[in-house]
Amino acid sequence: MKTDPNKDHLGKDPAGKDLTRQQYLDLYYYMRLNRAVEDTMVKLFRQNKIVGGLYSSLGQEAISVGTAYALEKKDWLAPMIRNIGALLVKGVPPRDIFTQHMAKYTSPTLGKDGTSHFGDLDNLHIVSPISMLGDLIPVMTGVAMAGRYLGQKIVAMTWIGDGGSSTGVFHEGLNFAAVQKAPFVLILENNQWAYSTPVKRQVPIENLADRAKAYGIASYIVDGNDVVAVYRTAKEAVDRARAGDGPILIEAKTMRMRGHAQHDPAEYVPKDMFEHWKQRDPIEQYEKFLLEKKLLNAATKKELEQKMEALLNKDRDFAEASPMPPPELAEKGVYCTGDDCHKIAAQWERDKSEVMPPKSNIAAVWKVAAFGTGKGSGGKNAPIHFGDTAAAEEQKDNAAELSPKAPAKVVRNGAAKTTKVPAGKARR
Amino acid sequence: MPESRTSAANGAVNGAQGHGEPVTFLEAIKQAIFEEMERDPAVVLLGEDVGVYGGAFKTSEGLLERFGWERVIDTPISESAIIGAACGMSYLGLRPIAEMQFIDFIACCFNQLTNFVAKGHYLWNAPAPIVVRGPSGGGVHGGPFHSANPEMYFVHTPGLKVVYPSTPYDAKGLLKAAIRDNNPVLFFEHKFLYRRIKEVLPAGDYTVPLGKAIVRREGKHLTIVSYAAMMHTALEAAEALAKEGIEAEVIDLRTLLPLDEETILESVKKTNRCLVVHEDTKTGGIAGEIAAILCEKAFGYLDGPLMRVTALDTPVPYAPPLEEHFLPNAKKIFAAAKELARY
Known part of the structure; x- marks a missing residue:
């Protein structure tokens, strides 16, 4: 695989080289929308209009947006709770996110669950997350395997945190995906904190992407605050997975800029750490880049902000005006009653x-x-x-065929590097 | 007083009209999987050693050769991955059958089943048509990790269905119904019955509906409710009771969740006495649930207390004398029924 050290950092990227202007602006719009949706929800939370917890993805927008933007419409994703940006990119309207948090009857789960815990099997191809992290890894492996079996040529993507990467099901799922060579991309968001526990107290290795070696799969490390680098890396991974290279792990390094949820002031985080990362805000960095490269100007920016504000006002008003679910709804829907409830039919494309x-x-x-x-x-x-x-000869052939393809790509601290790690070795 | 655990080991219990040679419980399971895979390309099988080896009990023998690698999937020893992947596959319209090599190992994927699979339809309208099946139960000296009856963990989980058949006819018909059901179904196969019981099966396709119990023996003095291997032991005890003039009605639950309350209530309203027999341990076993249902819905009909004959509240011990002491048997059922009949 060719790696161009200049290609991956947005500050050095020759504008328009492999993204269209519209794509650059899309990434900007969705990151802005991600943050604006969450800002709106913070206000709603303070007005006691959000029933349960509120989990911020402040500072991590580039990861949600950049990775999901690499998917095609037919592809499948399963978010974690902070991946609001990925949902927006996939086509979820802000009103679904508002109504979910406010437990409204108009929400995708009719008020039965909150936050980003909802999905859409038929149209958007979103699998709902649950709070037990890691469970989605084998689930999305199954989605990827079924897609391959049906000839659909889809890719399945999900996210995991530095914290969730220590669960048993992370290992079980990724190992199974690897041995199945499933078209599956796993984004590991290393935001350095699992609730209050810093990553160094969870995992005794520097790069969580190194875990890919244990499964014989390819991996990348990317600056999670650089949306263009995230997108490019994810795009490459998605393309490779679709082409049959097997599952791919991307570690995106970033920082959780709020507590675990709204109730948590995150006093355990050193102040200078927040300061350091505040200087590297993904949206501010990207906006500066777009302005410098003349991909964005004041007029376009204003137009986009007005569009966003109108959408958010409309959707927030809708959510606020929506009713709570009727109590009897609690009794309904435990079982699928049959074809009258769901007509289950695989879409064969072979x-x-x-x-x-x-x-x-x-x-x-x-x-x-x-x-x-x-x-x-x-x-x-x-x-x-x-x-x-x-036979020895066959093993040799195999090693020669597989080893040099996938060096782990490191994109961080303003410069891209290629490590010697042959992450593709033993990839099957 | 007979001591053996089954009296039905060599004959049909349901009296179905069949043809050809009698087949084992194991063969009935195999036929169900084979015929469903033959009927519907959306049906796939995954589990440990199900492919090349044909399954630890040979229930999938020959399936790989017939259906190929894409449909008969050998997995790593990763129960959570097996269930997770099966669930993910079902979201694209497949109907995966996930095998637990021994049902004891289902504890390894408890979270995946109870938190993810079971709640999907209720929370976000996502049906998961998967079957999780595996050999369960004791009496074969499998020891504490290969003899469990973990059905009640799952009977306590809304969103799952739990099936536990007692005959080859039911095993085949219920497994086919489970595969065609739009919900996650846990299918327990009592391994004591695998090769000890034979039955002539009907020619052609048939299913047995989930959630319906069956009266295996009619009687008027008391009702014995049971399922799986213990159903045969209960029948054996009923024969012994009949010689003393006590006619026991024996109900085979077949499905534990959803529970067929109607059949139980109808019988108890007639006999006015109820004894529940199960191989599962006593505390938290389904007998307690049935007792509560009878108190709520048939209290006025009861002439005596609900009684239960169950395994002891211990792990399943290994040594034959210990395991025999641990398990219910016809003698214990006979004694309990005699006591109940005195009311």
């Missing part, structure tokens, strides 16, 4: 007969050295044995 006898294929569908081929066993009559050791 010929079904390929997976039905007698066409079902017992040859491996993706290449894993010495797996499923019977090679090395010397027995033509044993087409599906995998216990045999691959």
Whole structure:
């Protein structure tokens, strides 16, 4: 893979090289919208109009927006609670986010759950998160596997934090995705704090992307406050996953600029740490870049802000005017009652007969050295044995084919570097 | 007094009209999976050693050769990944069957099942048509980690369905119904029954509806409610009771969640006495729930206390004398029923 050290940092990027002006402006709009939606909710929270907790993604907008922007419409995502920006990019209107937080009957879950805990299987292809972090990793692996099986050529994406990366299901899910070579991209948002516990007290390694090595998958490290670098990295990862390279882990380094939630003043965070990161605000940095590169001017900016304000006012008014759910709703919907409730049908984009006898294929569908081929066993009559050791020659070929493709790309501190880490080695 | 755990080991209990050779419980499960995969390409199977090896109990033997790698998926030893992936697949319209090599291991994916899978439809309108199946139960000296009856953890989880059949006919029909159901269904297969019980199955496709109990033996003096392997033990006790002039009605629950209250209530309103027998441990077992339902809905009909014969409140011990002491048997059921009949 070619890496151009100048390509990845926005300050050095020749404007328009591989993003259109509209794409640059989209990234800006969605980051602004992400922050504005949350600012609106802070006001609602202070007015006691938000029923439960409110979790801020202040300072992390570039990650939500830049990664989700790399997906196509047909792709699937599953956010974490702070990925409001990803939801906006995927097409969720702000009113859904307001009504969710305010527990309104008009919300996607009709008031049964709050925050970003909602999804849309049919249109937007969003899987709802739950509070037990890491669970979405195997779920999205399954989404990716099903998409491949049905011939849909989709990519599945989800997010995890530095904290959530220590769960058992993180390991189970990523390992399974890796061995399945699932078209799956995992964004690890290292915001340096799991509630009050700093990352150094959670994990004894410097780069969480190093965990990818354990699963034999490719990984990237990116400056999570640089939306263009995040987008480019995510785009490359999504393209590779779609092309059959298997799952990819991206560590985006950033800083959580608020407490765990509204109730938490985050007094455990050193003040100078906040100061340091405040200078690196993703939106301010990006706006400066856009103005310098003349991708944005005062008039465009004002127009965009007016558009945003009108949308937010409309959606906030809608949410405030919406009713709470009727109490009896609590009793409903535990079970799907059948076809009258949900007509479940897979969308086949390949010929079904390929997976039905007698066409079902017992040859491996993706290449894993010495797996499923019977090679090395010397027995033509044993087409599906995998216990045999691959011939030395074959292993060598395999290593040569796979190792140099995916160096871990490090984009941070204003300069891009390429490490020696052959993250693609052993990638299967 | 007979000591063996099943009297029905060599014959059909449901009297279904069949054809051909009698098949084992294991074979019935295998047929259900095979026929559903043959019928619908959305049905896939995943689990530990289900592919090349054909499953620890050979319930998926030959499926890989017929349906291929994409549909018969060997997984790492990662129960949470198995359930998570099955759920994710179901969101795209597939109907995955996830195998737990032993149902004891379902505890490893408890969170995935109870917090994610079970709540999806209620919270965000996302049905998850998956089946989680695996060998359960004791009596085969499998020891404390290969003999469990963990059904009640899940009966306490709204959003799941819990099925626990007792005959090959039901195993096949209920498994097919579970695969076609739009909800997550946990399907418990009592491994004591796997090879000990045979039945002639009907030709062609059939299902047994979820959530419906069945009266296995009619009687007028008391009702014995049971399920899975213990249903056979209860029938055995009922035969012994009949020789003493006590006619027990035996109900096989078949599905524990949703529970068929109607069949239980109807029977108890007739017999006025109820004994619940289960291999699960006593505290928090389904007997307690049935007792509460009878108190709420049939209190005036009861001539005596609800009684229960269950396993002890301990882990499943390994040594045969210990396990035999731990488990209910026909003798214990017989004694309890005699006592209840005196009311």
